Amino acid sequence: MRIFLEIWRQRSAADEGGFVRYDVPDVTEHMSFLEMLDVLNRRLVEAGDPPVAFDSDCREGICGMCGFLVNGQPHGPLRNATICQTHMRHFADGDMLRLEPWRAAAFPVLRDLCVDRGALDRIIASGGYVTVRTGSAPEANAIPVPKEAADRAMEAAACIGCGACVAACPNASAALFTGSKVTHLGVLPQGQAERRRRVVSMTEQARAEGFGHCTTIGACSRVCPAGIQLEVIARMNRDWLIAALSRREEEEPVAIAPRSSPMRFYEQAPPKTQR
Amino acid sequence: MATNPDALSPARPTAPAPDARIPDGPLDQKWKRRRFEMKLVNPANKRRYRIIVVGTGLAGGAAAASLGELGYEVLSFCIQDSPRRAHSIAAQGGINAAKNYQNDGDSVERLFYDTVKGGDFRSREANVYRLAELSLNIIDQCAAQGVPFAREYGGMLANRSFGGALVSRTFYARGQTGQQLLLGAYQALARQTAAGTVTQYPRAEMLELVVVDGRARGIVVRDLVTGRVGSFAAHAVVLATGGYGNVFFLSTNAKNSNATAIWRAHRKGALFANPCYTQIHPTCIPRAGAYQSKLTLMSESLRNDGRVWVPKRPGDARRPEEIPDSDRDYYLERMYPTYGNLAPRDISSRAAKTVCDEGRGVGPGGLGVYLDFRDAFARLGRRVLDERYGNLFEMYERITGDDPHVAPMRIYPAVHYTMGGLWVDYDLMSTIPGLFVAGEANFSDHGANRLGASALMQGLADGYFIVPYTVGDYLAHGGIAKLDEGHAAFRDAERDVAERTRRLLGVGGRKPVDDFHRELGELLWEDCGMARSRESLTRALERIPRIEEAFWRDLRVTGTGEELNQELERAGRVADYFELARLMCWDALQRNESAGGHFRVEHQTPEGEAARNDAEYAHVSAWEWRGPGEEPVLHKEPLRFEHVPLQQRSYK
Numbered sequence: 001m002r003i004f005l006e007i008w009r010q011r012s013a014a015d016e017g018g019f020v021r022y023d024v025p026d027v028t029e030h031m032s033f034l035e036m037l038d039v040l041n042r043r044l045v046e047a048g049d050p051p052v053a054f055d056s057d058c059r060e061g062i063c064g065m066c067g068f069l070v071n072g073q074p075h076g077p078l079r080n081a082t083i084c085q086t087h088m089r090h091f092a093d094g095d096m097l098r099l100e101p102w103r104a105a106a107f108p109v110l111r112d113l114c115v116d117r118g119a120l121d122r123i124i125a126s127g128g129y130v131t132v133r134t135g136s137a138p139e140a141n142a143i144p145v146p147k148e149a150a151d152r153a154m155e156a157a158a159c160i161g162c163g164a165c166v167a168a169c170p171n172a173s174a175a176l177f178t179g180s181k182v183t184h185l186g187v188l189p190q191g192q193a194e195r196r197r198r199v200v201s202m203t204e205q206a207r208a209e210g211f212g213h214c215t216t217i218g219a220c221s222r223v224c225p226a227g228i229q230l231e232v233i234a235r236m237n238r239d240w241l242i243a244a245l246s247r248r249e250e251e252e253p254v255a256i257a258p259r260s261s262p263m264r265f266y267e268q269a270p271p272k273t274q275r
Numbered sequence: 276m277a278t279n280p281d282a283l284s285p286a287r288p289t290a291p292a293p294d295a296r297i298p299d300g301p302l303d304q305k306w307k308r309r310r311f312e313m314k315l316v317n318p319a320n321k322r323r324y325r326i327i328v329v330g331t332g333l334a335g336g337a338a339a340a341s342l343g344e345l346g347y348e349v350l351s352f353c354i355q356d357s358p359r360r361a362h363s364i365a366a367q368g369g370i371n372a373a374k375n376y377q378n379d380g381d382s383v384e385r386l387f388y389d390t391v392k393g394g395d396f397r398s399r400e401a402n403v404y405r406l407a408e409l410s411l412n413i414i415d416q417c418a419a420q421g422v423p424f425a426r427e428y429g430g431m432l433a434n435r436s437f438g439g440a441l442v443s444r445t446f447y448a449r450g451q452t453g454q455q456l457l458l459g460a461y462q463a464l465a466r467q468t469a470a471g472t473v474t475q476y477p478r479a480e481m482l483e484l485v486v487v488d489g490r491a492r493g494i495v496v497r498d499l500v501t502g503r504v505g506s507f508a509a510h511a512v513v514l515a516t517g518g519y520g521n522v523f524f525l526s527t528n529a530k531n532s533n534a535t536a537i538w539r540a541h542r543k544g545a546l547f548a549n550p551c552y553t554q555i556h557p558t559c560i561p562r563a564g565a566y567q568s569k570l571t572l573m574s575e576s577l578r579n580d581g582r583v584w585v586p587k588r589p590g591d592a593r594r595p596e597e598i599p600d601s602d603r604d605y606y607l608e609r610m611y612p613t614y615g616n617l618a619p620r621d622i623s624s625r626a627a628k629t630v631c632d633e634g635r636g637v638g639p640g641g642l643g644v645y646l647d648f649r650d651a652f653a654r655l656g657r658r659v660l661d662e663r664y665g666n667l668f669e670m671y672e673r674i675t676g677d678d679p680h681v682a683p684m685r686i687y688p689a690v691h692y693t694m695g696g697l698w699v700d701y702d703l704m705s706t707i708p709g710l711f712v713a714g715e716a717n718f719s720d721h722g723a724n725r726l727g728a729s730a731l732m733q734g735l736a737d738g739y740f741i742v743p744y745t746v747g748d749y750l751a752h753g754g755i756a757k758l759d760e761g762h763a764a765f766r767d768a769e770r771d772v773a774e775r776t777r778r779l780l781g782v783g784g785r786k787p788v789d790d791f792h793r794e795l796g797e798l799l800w801e802d803c804g805m806a807r808s809r810e811s812l813t814r815a816l817e818r819i820p821r822i823e824e825a826f827w828r829d830l831r832v833t834g835t836g837e838e839l840n841q842e843l844e845r846a847g848r849v850a851d852y853f854e855l856a857r858l859m860c861w862d863a864l865q866r867n868e869s870a871g872g873h874f875r876v877e878h879q880t881p882e883g884e885a886a887r888n889d890a891e892y893a894h895v896s897a898w899e900w901r902g903p904g905e906e907p908v909l910h911k912e913p914l915r916f917e918h919v920p921l922q923q924r925s926y927k
Contacts, residue, residue, distance in 0.1 A: 035566045039566055053841055121468075130419065137418065190421045
């Protein structure tokens with residue numbers, strides 16, 4: 001089959017971008033979408049043109065590295081699947097497909113279809129964990145977890161952190177992402193001690209990163225490759241309300257050795273100290 | 276490198292054995308004793324020590340988080356855009372631990388025994404015993420982190436069975452166990468990042484190890500976004516960069532998994548152990564076409580309920596559901612009645628190859644066997660099976676377009692894991708002092724074949740419970756000179772990296788890097804894959820340099836080094852694969868026996884099983900780099916089996 005592509009090309013964050021048209025005449029239905037782009041890139045390199053930059057790693061739908069918009073749809077037309085799991089049999093001969101990177105202020109474009117999703121890591125770092133020192137854990141069966149709670153936690157923890165929810169949201173909200181981690185840890189006995197602090201700090205961090213507010217439209221859940229349900233946002237809102245109402249003026253957790261910009265690649269070499 | 280195999284007679288003198296520094300005393304006291312003997316770092320001094328951890332999978336993520344908790348200054352590097360995406364995330368089936376929650380007779384000793392036997396007696400007893408002991412702590416740690424393991428209705432942890440074991444000791448989180456364990460480690464890492472003990476460097480690729488005065492003192496890194504090359508100095512370096520299965524091009528590894536970090540360390544003096552031990556996983560989705568970019572694993576856990584078969588008659592063209600039981604050969608159940616469909620991976624893969632070689636394979640090219648759930652659906656019903664394997668069924672259907680509820684899955688073996696890796700001592704330190712290697716990147720625990728659900732166990736044991744102690748002991752012994760990135764060794768290493776980049780960009784040929792990589796991979800799969808022979812390996816050793824030569828003559832890399840350039844990234848990795856591939860073939864040629872994943876057709880029992888030669892090859896082959904094109908030097912570490920008597924592995 002023959003596929004026509006319009007792909008967003010942008011050399012770097014500092015450059016202007018624009019759509020460029022490509023024609024891929026030798027596509028077969030068993031190819032994955034990314035293999036189709038591999039074929040295109042192979043030809044571009046042979047012609048001496050820069051290939052289209054796109055992120056991918058596991059190509060099994062679990063690492064969350066891939067993702068872009070296909071005709072405005074995050075990860076393309078297939079429900080509950082990443083673009084790496086989408087095969088060309090879901091498209092028709094002669095289709096014109098427009099590929100563009102995630103569009104969100106919190107996800108700056110790095111090149112072509114690659115964006116910087118470091119904001120999601122910083123949301124997790126703001127409280128998306130259980131504080132448990134290596135070696136300090138009790139016997140695993142000492143704390144029973146009802147099967148229903150384990151199942152709810154697993155459903156929420158299935159989030160792959162790809163950012164499709166943000167790209168689908170008219171407000172570029174990260175509520176589904178944040179809610180999934182708040183829910184995962186909030187329904188487990190192990191996550192109770194930090195439950196209130198967690199929901200407040202994570203939602204505050206999401207706002208600080210430039211993600212918008214959630215208005216419960218539900219576009220996020222519809223495009224989520226991991227099938228995360230809107231329920232996680234409701235749980236997050238409920239936890240946030242309880243935390244906000246019962247909150248006392250508490251100080252931030254003390255950092256051991258605060259540094260200025262975690263999760264950022266070095267602009268200069270690190271400070272030269274004698275080591 | 277010479278290609279004359281006769282140059283490798285057993286009488287050939289070899290270099291001295293590296294010292295594994297295994298503690299004395301009874302097996303079950305060794306780790307305890309080692310820990311007590313360790314020197315400790317004054318807590319107030321820990322922040323003055325900087326430790327580099329490369330890789331953020333289970334081993335690297337767990338090590339960086341734990342070292343950060345202890346108070347060291349940790350720099351954590353990964354090539355992905357987030358530490359959460361390391362390839363551990365793709366592990367499906369589960370993690371072993373000798374908890375004996377099922378009351379079915381499991382114990383640390385039994386897990387130890389199964390692992391040594393499963394590894395075909397080519398691993399260190401002391402290491403494996405420690406691994407089995409630590410498996411208990413891992414489950415505790417992960418449960419406390421909130422890893423949503425599968426539970427029974429009473430709230431207790433559930434288990435399932437995996438290949439190579441007759442007890443049910445595998446803990447799991449649906450078919451996403453690796454993902455959930457990695458998110459646990461990632462969240463611990465994120466906590467330390469927020470606390471300021473760990474600094475994250477995502478989208479950063481280590482391109483050189485810096486060795487000063489014989490010690491590992493830092494790395495040179497390329498920022499994959501800007502192309503900037505920079506140096507980082509430290510007191511110790513931990514490599515947890517995974518395996519080298521992608522040397523085959525087609526494997527179940529993630530696209531970006533590569534061997535450059537360990538290969539650079541090897542070239543700087545770290546011995547490389549058992550490079551020929553690669554694991555071919557029996558249950559993967561067969562390849563569909565020449566454009567195929569990778570292969571997808573179907574978890575081994577499916578063999579709990581799925582039955583593997585091919586038609587009895589070669590060329591039987593009927594649809595699988597039309598073939599009656601009398602015309603089916605459930606060959607694993609026939610050949611290995613005790614373990615049946617749960618025979619270990621190396622054995623199951625070879626059996627699949629055998630029936631396909633007999634012309635009984637199914638699907639395009641006859642390269643496939645059926646994994647059939649018909650009987651399980653009849654016995655347990657759709658709901659139970661979907662609860663167990665739902666996401667795997669979906670994954671299969673998404674890729675192939677076929678629904679495994681209706682017709683059996685079609686599977687074929689694929690490269691999955693590499694048991695070989697950088698040689699390490701009992702403390703997981705390589706032959707370069709200060710360079711520690713954890714997880715799949717080292718060779719330590721699996722011998723010649725890894726059992727299912729043991730990779731996650733080893734990665735987390737290394738990362739949470741071994742490296743944080745042994746690195747501390749290394750630092751506490753002192754003698755590490757003060758230096759910073761201004762040292763001449765860093766300038767030299769940066770210059771080497773810049774020179775390599777310039778060379779790759781300057782070839783000026785016509786062919787993209789993947790063309791060469793595919794060619795190398797196909798050659799390795801044919802000549803150094805599921806079956807090897809003196810003839811095939813000799814041929815490979817002649818042909819690899821020709822592909823390498825063509826690479827340096829006809830490669831085209833577009834763009835520059837000062838930008839996000841994925842072609843350039845791949846080219847650097849493939850350039851290292853040529854050297855690694857030769858070492859793999861060289862090692863396979865030297866090992867005149869069959870063991871686990873290393874099957875030499877000249878060495879098999881009358882029944883076609885692997886025939887070991889314990890008299891001559893009960894050793895670790897650790898190779899020393901002598902320069903491009905030079906013959907590597909073999910260091911043999913003898914292996915002694917005092918607790919699991921040497922025997923031919925039987926799963927019949």
